[in-house]
Amino acid sequence: xxxxxxxxxxxxxxxxxxxxxxxxxxxxxxxxxxxxxxxxxxxxxxxxxxxxxxxxxxxxxxxxxxxxxxxxxxxxxxxxxxxxxxxxxxxxxxxxxxxxxxxxxxxxxxxxxxxxxxxxxxxxxxxxxxxxxxxxxxxxxxxxxxxxxxxxxxxxxxxxxxxxxxxxxxxxxxxxxxxxxxxxxxxxxxxxxxxxxxxxxxxxxxxxxxxxxxxxxxxxxxxxxxxxxxxxxxxxxxxxxxxxxxxxxxxxxxxxxxxxxxxxxxxxxxxxxxxxxxxxxxxxxxxxxxxxxxxxxxxxxxxxxxxxxxxxxxxxxxxxxxxxxxxxxxxxxxxxxxxxxxxxxxxxxxxxxxxxxxxxxxxxxxxxxxxxxxxxxxxxxxxxxxxxxxxxxxxxxxxxxxxxxxxxxxxxxxxxxxxxxxxxxxxxxxxxxxxxxxxxxxxxxxxxxxxxxxxxxxxxxxxxxxxxxxxxxxxxxxxxxxxxxxxxxxxxxxxxxxxxxxxxxxxxxxxxxxxxxxxxxxxxxxxxxxxxxxxxxxxxxxxxxxxxxxxxxxxxxxxxxxxxxxxxxxxxxxxxxxxxxxxxxxxxxxxxxxxxxxx
Amino acid sequence: xxxxxxxxxxxxxxxxxxxxxxxxxxxxxxxxxxxxxxxxxxxxxxxxxxxxxxxxxxxxxxxxxxxxxxxxxxxxxxxxxxxxxxxxxxxxxxxxxxxxxxxxxxxxxxxxxxxxxxxx
Numbered sequence: 001x002x003x004x005x006x007x008x009x010x011x012x013x014x015x016x017x018x019x020x021x022x023x024x025x026x027x028x029x030x031x032x033x034x035x036x037x038x039x040x041x042x043x044x045x046x047x048x049x050x051x052x053x054x055x056x057x058x059x060x061x062x063x064x065x066x067x068x069x070x071x072x073x074x075x076x077x078x079x080x081x082x083x084x085x086x087x088x089x090x091x092x093x094x095x096x097x098x099x100x101x102x103x104x105x106x107x108x109x110x111x112x113x114x115x116x117x118x119x120x121x122x123x124x125x126x127x128x129x130x131x132x133x134x135x136x137x138x139x140x141x142x143x144x145x146x147x148x149x150x151x152x153x154x155x156x157x158x159x160x161x162x163x164x165x166x167x168x169x170x171x172x173x174x175x176x177x178x179x180x181x182x183x184x185x186x187x188x189x190x191x192x193x194x195x196x197x198x199x200x201x202x203x204x205x206x207x208x209x210x211x212x213x214x215x216x217x218x219x220x221x222x223x224x225x226x227x228x229x230x231x232x233x234x235x236x237x238x239x240x241x242x243x244x245x246x247x248x249x250x251x252x253x254x255x256x257x258x259x260x261x262x263x264x265x266x267x268x269x270x271x272x273x274x275x276x277x278x279x280x281x282x283x284x285x286x287x288x289x290x291x292x293x294x295x296x297x298x299x300x301x302x303x304x305x306x307x308x309x310x311x312x313x314x315x316x317x318x319x320x321x322x323x324x325x326x327x328x329x330x331x332x333x334x335x336x337x338x339x340x341x342x343x344x345x346x347x348x349x350x351x352x353x354x355x356x357x358x359x360x361x362x363x364x365x366x367x368x369x370x371x372x373x374x375x376x377x378x379x380x381x382x383x384x385x386x387x388x389x390x391x392x393x394x395x396x397x398x399x400x401x402x403x404x405x406x407x408x409x410x411x412x413x414x415x416x417x418x419x420x421x422x423x424x425x426x427x428x429x430x431x432x433x434x435x436x437x438x439x440x441x442x443x444x445x446x447x448x449x450x451x452x453x454x455x456x457x458x459x460x461x462x463x464x465x466x467x468x469x470x471x472x473x474x475x476x477x478x479x480x481x482x483x484x485x486x487x488x489x490x491x492x493x494x495x496x497x498x499x500x501x502x503x504x505x506x507x508x509x510x511x512x513x514x515x516x517x518x519x520x521x522x523x524x525x526x527x528x529x530x531x532x533x534x535x536x537x538x539x540x541x542x543x544x545x546x547x548x549x550x551x552x553x554x555x556x557x558x559x560x561x562x563x564x565x566x567x568x569x570x571x572x573x574x575x576x577x578x579x580x581x582x583x584x585x586x587x588x589x590x591x592x593x594x595x596x597x598x599x
Numbered sequence: 600x601x602x603x604x605x606x607x608x609x610x611x612x613x614x615x616x617x618x619x620x621x622x623x624x625x626x627x628x629x630x631x632x633x634x635x636x637x638x639x640x641x642x643x644x645x646x647x648x649x650x651x652x653x654x655x656x657x658x659x660x661x662x663x664x665x666x667x668x669x670x671x672x673x674x675x676x677x678x679x680x681x682x683x684x685x686x687x688x689x690x691x692x693x694x695x696x697x698x699x700x701x702x703x704x705x706x707x708x709x710x711x712x713x714x715x716x717x718x719x
Contacts, residue, residue: 085668153672153675156676156679157675157679160679160682160683164682164683164686167686167690168686171690171693174693174697175697176694176697176698176700179690179693179694179697179698180694180698180700180703182690183627183687183690183691183694183703184703186683186686186687186690187621187627187630187631187634187687187703190634190683190687191621191634191637194634194637194638194641197641197676198614198637198641198644201641201644201645201648204645204648204668204669204672205644205648205651208666577622577625577703578622578623581618581621581622581623582622584622585618585622
């Protein structure tokens with residue numbers, strides 16, 4: 001082992017010296033995995049995929065190290081062809097961090113899924129195992145291409161690869177409910193991608209190229225904006241919003257994310273919805289920063305705020321653990337869109353906050369879905385009211401669930417705390433106090449449902465809970481490790497935050513994010529974040545005590561009341577197909593309007 | 600009316616029809632067909648742009664008529680749309696086999712837990 005360490009270090013240094021060529025590795029590994037999976041098959045497929053994922057983590061780490069040490073973005077042109085005819089790849093600090101997060105989460109999921117997707121003894125191979133590991137490679141390849149691609153059409157193909165790999169994962173167990181959820185997801189995602197493609201075609205028709213850097217120069221250099229550009233921008237944005245499932249375009253997300261097998265839910269919720277968000281980020285901040293008018297930014301921010309409040313409130317009403325986590329994803333996606341009004345003035349702090357939110361939510365949500373999977377396997381159901389006694393049976397898993405939850409609430413030292421600190425500081429700094437309010441209320445609502453789940457899980461059950469299926473220790477440890485990643489993100493050195501700004505258009509306030517974060521550890525700041533959460537915890541305990549005294553079993557977490565029922569009705573209305581489709585078209589029109597009027 | 604305008608309007612009409620079908624038709628098969636209609640509209644628009652010329656060759660200053668690049672993109676787009684249709688139809692066939700359903704309306708988001716009996 002001692003001899004291996006310098007060997008690995010030397011190899012890693014060689015890898016970093018590859019420079020731009022490094023960017024090809026994260027694209028090649030998944031494709032190699034996809035093709036070889038058909039040859040390897042059978043029993044060793046899971047371990048083969050795990051080996052590839054380890055290589056992927058190494059290459060992502062090498063790219064991050066190369067970007068950090070070189071202090072500039074890595075570039076590569078496929079086949080040596082320069083844009084506009086060729087396809088360029090680029091990894092700036094943002095892409096490097098996303099690649100690394102993807103690699104970490106996928107490795108965690110890969111270890112976790114060894115058990116659930118192994119080939120049972122006595123069989124040469126199973127369709128379920130082959131499908132899972134190939135689809136996982138497909139998702140991996142799609143996401144990496146989204147993070148590295150610099151050509152709008154390449155990005156379209158990457159998004160489609162991602163969707164086509166994600167949809168069958170939802171329906172892996174073949175039950176009618178999950179098949180319907182997968183079909184719903186696929187059709188809505190296709191509506192989104194065809195709008196995105198229409199936008200890309202309009203860009204090509206106007207400027208004759210699809211390369212992001214060239215387009216950005218052409219758009220910035222033009223005196224008058226061609227009429228096709230706002231339309232194209234709105235079509236692409238709304239198409240991507242449909243794939244990200246931003247409120248009110250979330251009709252596909254709850255059934256798909258709650259119905260998939262736990263390992264698949266973790267990937268879908270932690271990574272897949274973030275890929276389309278990443279493209280929205282690229283479009284608005286790299287392609288056409290000048291078009292992000294104040295009104296357009298406020299519209300996107302308002303949708304994000306609505307997602308936070310609505311998603312958290314509906315999560316409070318859920319009776320099933322996986323559905324609760326799915327609605328919590330809906331709310332957490334909302335935080336990503338608060339950055340638009342905060343960054344519209346040209347500040348880089350909000351973008352950094354968005355990237356941190358992607359990373360911390362990816363780790364925390366993957367941990368939560370996998371923990372919920374272990375709990376459901378042990379109990380045979382995932383009804384929140386029946387969780388009593390599970391804390392005693394699976395202490396490590398419940399601990400991991402709670403730690404991941406702390407990051408979603410935004411308690412220190414989690415990644416969520418960094419996100420909240422940055423967003424709050426920016427909201428106050430730019431005089432937009434309403435976003436500050438949304439961030440704080442969202443955190444408290446999250447605390448309410450997480451404490452409720454935890455208090456159920458930690459309560460004693462009438463009869464001793466004997467797990468139907470005891471999870472492997474390594475599964476529990478992986479879930480705990482991912483939860484700790486999210487929780488300890490805040491303890492990373494501040495230079496890691498500066499990494500996110502490498503290779504981005506120079507902002508006037510570079511380094512402001514790390515300066516704000518250096519200030520976040522004073523005792524009164526920590527306390528001002530903590531005491532409202534403690535009050536919520538006390539309230540939850542009081543409500544639980546009252547419920548236990550009452551003989552009637554109330555529906556959901558909160559007692560059934562008129563506002564709660566109205567919320568349920570609103571949710572089922574919004575999840576109807578014609579309503580969602582019409583809202584999509586209205587959003588396109590509204591975004592075009594805001595871009596034309598705001599200029 | 601020039602050919603470019605005429606085909607451009609055709610593309611717009613196809614996209615509009617497809618959007619109507621995808622949003623308003625309850626049947627999943629009709630939705631899949633409507634998606635293909637929108638796709639055809641987008642590809643036709645790409646053809647119109649190619650016919651109009653410009654693009655990469657104009658940037659390079661060769662002055663050639665027409666632009667070949669959209670053809671390459673349309674072919675890729677067709678393959679993607681074909682794959683999408685194949686997956687959607689497969690899912691629909693499986694759905695119809697397992698539950699005798701062909702629409703997406705009215706499905707509840709709460710599939711019961713996969714295994715075992717529920718606790719009271």
